[in-house]
Amino acid sequence: MATFVGMPAFPEAAREKLGDTVLRRNLAHATATIRDKRAKVVGELEDAGTWQDLRLAGAAIKDTALHDLADHLELLERRLTAAGATVHWARDAAEACAIVASVARTHDVDEVVKVKSMATAEIELNEHLADEGIAAWETDLAELIVQLGDDLPSHVLVPAIHRNRAEILDIFRRRMADAGRAAPDDLTDDPRRLAEAARLHLREKFLRAKVGVSGANFAVAETGTLVVVESEGNGRMCLTMPEVLVSVVGIEKVVPTWEDLDVLLQTLPRSSTGERMNPYTSTWTGVTDGDGPREVHVVLLDNGRTRALADEVGRQALRCIRCSACMNVCPVYERVGGHAYGSVYPGPIGAILNPLLRGVGEDPQVDSLPYASTLCGACYEVCPVAIDIPSVLVDQRRAVVDAKRGKRPSAEALAMKAVGAAFGSPRRLGALEQASGLAGRAVSRLGSVTLPGGRSALRSAPGPGRAWTDARDAPAPPAESFRAWWERTDGGRS
Amino acid sequence: MVTCVNDAMFPDVGKATVRLLRRLGVDVEFPAAQTCCGQPMVNTGYYDEAVPAVRQVATAFDGYEAVVVPSGSCTGSVRHQAADVARRTGDTVLLDTVESIAPRTYELTEFLVDVLGVTDVGASFPHRVTYHPTCHSLRLLGVGDRPRRLLEKVRGIDLVELPRAEECCGFGGTFATKNADTSVAMGSDKARHVRDTGAEVLVAGDSSCLMHIGGLLSRQRSGVRTMHLAEILASTEGSDGGAR
Numbered sequence: 001m002a003t004f005v006g007m008p009a010f011p012e013a014a015r016e017k018l019g020d021t022v023l024r025r026n027l028a029h030a031t032a033t034i035r036d037k038r039a040k041v042v043g044e045l046e047d048a049g050t051w052q053d054l055r056l057a058g059a060a061i062k063d064t065a066l067h068d069l070a071d072h073l074e075l076l077e078r079r080l081t082a083a084g085a086t087v088h089w090a091r092d093a094a095e096a097c098a099i100v101a102s103v104a105r106t107h108d109v110d111e112v113v114k115v116k117s118m119a120t121a122e123i124e125l126n127e128h129l130a131d132e133g134i135a136a137w138e139t140d141l142a143e144l145i146v147q148l149g150d151d152l153p154s155h156v157l158v159p160a161i162h163r164n165r166a167e168i169l170d171i172f173r174r175r176m177a178d179a180g181r182a183a184p185d186d187l188t189d190d191p192r193r194l195a196e197a198a199r200l201h202l203r204e205k206f207l208r209a210k211v212g213v214s215g216a217n218f219a220v221a222e223t224g225t226l227v228v229v230e231s232e233g234n235g236r237m238c239l240t241m242p243e244v245l246v247s248v249v250g251i252e253k254v255v256p257t258w259e260d261l262d263v264l265l266q267t268l269p270r271s272s273t274g275e276r277m278n279p280y281t282s283t284w285t286g287v288t289d290g291d292g293p294r295e296v297h298v299v300l301l302d303n304g305r306t307r308a309l310a311d312e313v314g315r316q317a318l319r320c321i322r323c324s325a326c327m328n329v330c331p332v333y334e335r336v337g338g339h340a341y342g343s344v345y346p347g348p349i350g351a352i353l354n355p356l357l358r359g360v361g362e363d364p365q366v367d368s369l370p371y372a373s374t375l376c377g378a379c380y381e382v383c384p385v386a387i388d389i390p391s392v393l394v395d396q397r398r399a400v401v402d403a404k405r406g407k408r409p410s411a412e413a414l415a416m417k418a419v420g421a422a423f424g425s426p427r428r429l430g431a432l433e434q435a436s437g438l439a440g441r442a443v444s445r446l447g448s449v450t451l452p453g454g455r456s457a458l459r460s461a462p463g464p465g466r467a468w469t470d471a472r473d474a475p476a477p478p479a480e481s482f483r484a485w486w487e488r489t490d491g492g493r494s
Numbered sequence: 495m496v497t498c499v500n501d502a503m504f505p506d507v508g509k510a511t512v513r514l515l516r517r518l519g520v521d522v523e524f525p526a527a528q529t530c531c532g533q534p535m536v537n538t539g540y541y542d543e544a545v546p547a548v549r550q551v552a553t554a555f556d557g558y559e560a561v562v563v564p565s566g567s568c569t570g571s572v573r574h575q576a577a578d579v580a581r582r583t584g585d586t587v588l589l590d591t592v593e594s595i596a597p598r599t600y601e602l603t604e605f606l607v608d609v610l611g612v613t614d615v616g617a618s619f620p621h622r623v624t625y626h627p628t629c630h631s632l633r634l635l636g637v638g639d640r641p642r643r644l645l646e647k648v649r650g651i652d653l654v655e656l657p658r659a660e661e662c663c664g665f666g667g668t669f670a671t672k673n674a675d676t677s678v679a680m681g682s683d684k685a686r687h688v689r690d691t692g693a694e695v696l697v698a699g700d701s702s703c704l705m706h707i708g709g710l711l712s713r714q715r716s717g718v719r720t721m722h723l724a725e726i727l728a729s730t731e732g733s734d735g736g737a738r
C-alpha cells in the first residue's frame with residue numbers, strides 16, 4: 001500500500017510533480033472550477049454583508065472551544081457515555097489504530113466499511129488494519145479511486161483531484177474485481193457510467209459489512225452528538241447499516257453547542273464544495289433502540305493536537321474545519337498538487353498543520369513545509385475560520401530556524417547572519433553596494449545581455465545566484481546605488 | 495524609506511519617488527541610517543538576524559511625519575512584522591519606537607491618495623501598460639484600486655487589464671531560490687498572461703516581483719519591459735515638460 005512515509009522534502013517532490021503535464025492540467029481545471037463555485041455562493045453572503053460576520057463567528061466559536069478544550073471534551077465524554085457509546089482516548093496514531101482493530105477483532109470481522117475521514121487517513125488506519133488482516137474499504141467515490149489505484153490522496157475534499165476520467169476508467173477496470181464486484185465489461189469514461197459502477201461495487205460492501213468506521217466533522221459537547229457532512233450519501237450508509245460503528249475524532253472537533261454548529265454548517269459547505277448546504281448531514285448520539293448500529297465506539301484522538309495547542313501563534317490552525325478552500329486558491333498547490341506535501345493534509349493548511357502536529361527540527365521533509373509558500377495571502381482571505389496561515393507559516397519558519405540554533409550553522413544561516421549584520425550599519429551597507437556596483441560594471445563590460453529598456457543583465461550568476469538565473473535573467477547591479485547618488489548630489493539638489 | 499532592493503538594485507525607483515513627491519510639494523528626506531525593513535530575514539525565519547535592520551528603521555525614521563515606501567511588501571513588514579522582532583529583544587524603547595512608526599508608514603499609492611489626496615499626479619506616459627497588483631499590496635495592505643486610479647489619470651497611457659491579475663507571481667522572497675522550480679512555474683504563467691495583453695510595459699508597486707517576472711520575460715525574449723509604479727507616476731514623457 002502506498003504511504004507518505006519517506007517522501008522527499010517539498011522542493012524535490014514539487015520538482016518531480018511540475019513535470020507531470022496531466023497533473024498540472026487536471027489540477028488547474030479542477031481548482032478553477034471549484035474556486036468559481038465557491039466565489040459565487042460566498043459572494044451572495046458578502047453582498048448580504050454577512051460573510052465576514054459568519055467567518056469571525058466561526059473563528060470565535062472554535063477559539064472558545066479550544067480555550068476550554070478539556071471541559072468540553074469531558075462533557076462530550078459524559079454525554080456520549082450516557083447515550084450508550086463507549087469512549088476511548090488515543091494519544092497517538094498507534095493507540096487509535098489498536099483500538100479500532102480490537103473492536104473489529106471482538107466482532108471477528110476481516111473487513112470494515114469506511115466513511116471518508118481525514119483523521120483515519122492521518123493515522124494510516126487502513127494500512128494498520130491491513131497488517132492485522134482486516135480489509136478497510138473506502139466508500140467515498142474519490143477515496144475509492146485512490147484506494148483502488150493504490151495511490152495517495154492529494155486533496156482534503158477531492159482526494160482524486162489529480163485524476164481524470166480516462167485514468168479512473170482504467171483503475172476501475174483493472175482493480176475493482178480484486179476488491180469485490182467487478183466493473184462491467186462495457187464500462188466507459190462517461191461520468192454517469194463510472195458513478196454507477198462505483199455504486200454497484202459499493203452496495204455489495206455496504207450490505208455485507210458488520211463494522212463501519214468513520215470520523216466526524218464536528219462533535220457537539222452539550223448532547224454528545226457526532227456530525228458528518230458529505231455529498232454522496234455513502235457515508236450515511238456506513239453510519240447506519242453496520243451493527244457496529246467506530247468513530248475516530250480529533251479532539252479539536254468538539255464544539256460546545258448546536259448553535260455553534262449552525263454557524264459552521266453555513267460556512268463549511270460554501271467554502272468547501274461551493275454549495276449553500278451540503279446534501280447529507282448525518283448526526284448521531286450514542287446508540288438508539290431499533291435504529292442504526294447496536295454498538296458505538298468513539299475514539300478521541302490527540303496525535304499532536306495538544307502539541308499544536310501549546311503553540312501560541314500556531315494553535316489557530318486547530319480551528320481548521322477541513323473545507324479545503326485554502327488549497328483551491330493556493331497557486332503553489334495548483335501547480336504541484338497534494339502529494340508534494342508528503343501528508344494527507346496538503347496545501348497551505350498542511351504546510352502549517354504538519355509541523356505543528358509533528359514538531360520541527362527532526363525531519364527535513366516536515367521542516368521544508370513552512371517554506372512551501374510565497375506568503376501571497378490568498379489562503380487567509382478564503383479561510384472560513386480566518387486562520388492567518390501566512391503568519392503561522394512565518395512563525396513556523398522561525399521555529400525551524402530556532403530549532404537548529406546552537407547546532408552547526410548552515411550556509412543559509414551564515415548568510416543571514418552576515419546580511420543581517422550589514423543591515424545594522426549603513427556605512428558597511430554602502431561599501432557593499434559600491435563593491436557590487438563595481439562588479440556590475442565589470443559584468444556589463446563583459447557584454448552580458450540587455451533587458452528590455454536597456455539595462456544590462458546576467459544570464460548566469462555565480463554561486464547561490466544560480467538558483468535564480470537557471471531560468472530568469474537578473475539585472476546587473478547598478479553603477480551607483482541610491483544611497484551613493486543621494487550623497488553625491490545632495491538628494492538631487494546639486 | 496527607499497528599501498534595500500531599490501537602494502542597491504533599482505536606484506531609479508528611489509529617484510523617481512523623490513522626484514514625484516517633490517513635484518507634489520512634499521519635503522523629502524532620505525535618512526541615511528536606513529538599511530532594510532528586516533523582511534528578508536523575518537520571512538525566512540531568522541528573527542534574531544533581523545534585529546539590526548529593525549533597529550535601523552527605528553533610528554532612521556523616529557521623528558518623521560510620514561514614512562513613504564515605494565513597496566507594498568516592505569510597508570507591510572514595517573507595519574506587521576517589525577514589532578514582533580522588537581518584542582523578542584525585550585528592548586521596550588525599541589518596541590515603542592517601532593510601534594509608533596508603523597501607523598505613519600505608507601505605501602506610495604496610499605500616501606498619494608490618502609494623505610495628499612491626489613490621483614492626478616501630473617504624469618504623462620504614452621505607452622501600452624498592464625498592472626500587476628503584488629500580493630502584499632493587494633492582501634497584506636489592501637491598497638485596493640488606488641494604483642489603478644493613479645494610473646488612469648496618467649496622460650497618454652493605454653492601460654490594459656492583466657488576466658488573473660490577483661494571482662501571485664511566484665517570487666515570494668527566498669521562495670524564489672528555495673523552491674526555484676515552483677517559483678519559475680508560477681512566474682512563467684504570469685509572464686504568459688502579461689504577454690497576452692500585448693503591453694509594452696509591466697508595472698507593479700514592488701521591485702522584487704518585477705525583477706522576478708521581468709527576468710522571465712527577458713529570458714523568453716518577450717520584449718516586455720518592467721517599470722515600477724513610481725517611475726511611471728514620475729514620468730513626463732511626451733508632455734510639454736519634455737522628456738522626464
Ligand code: SF4
Nearest residue numbers: 320321323324326383
Ligand atoms: S485552513 Fe481554513 S481554508 Fe484551509 S481547509 Fe482549514 S478551514 Fe478550510
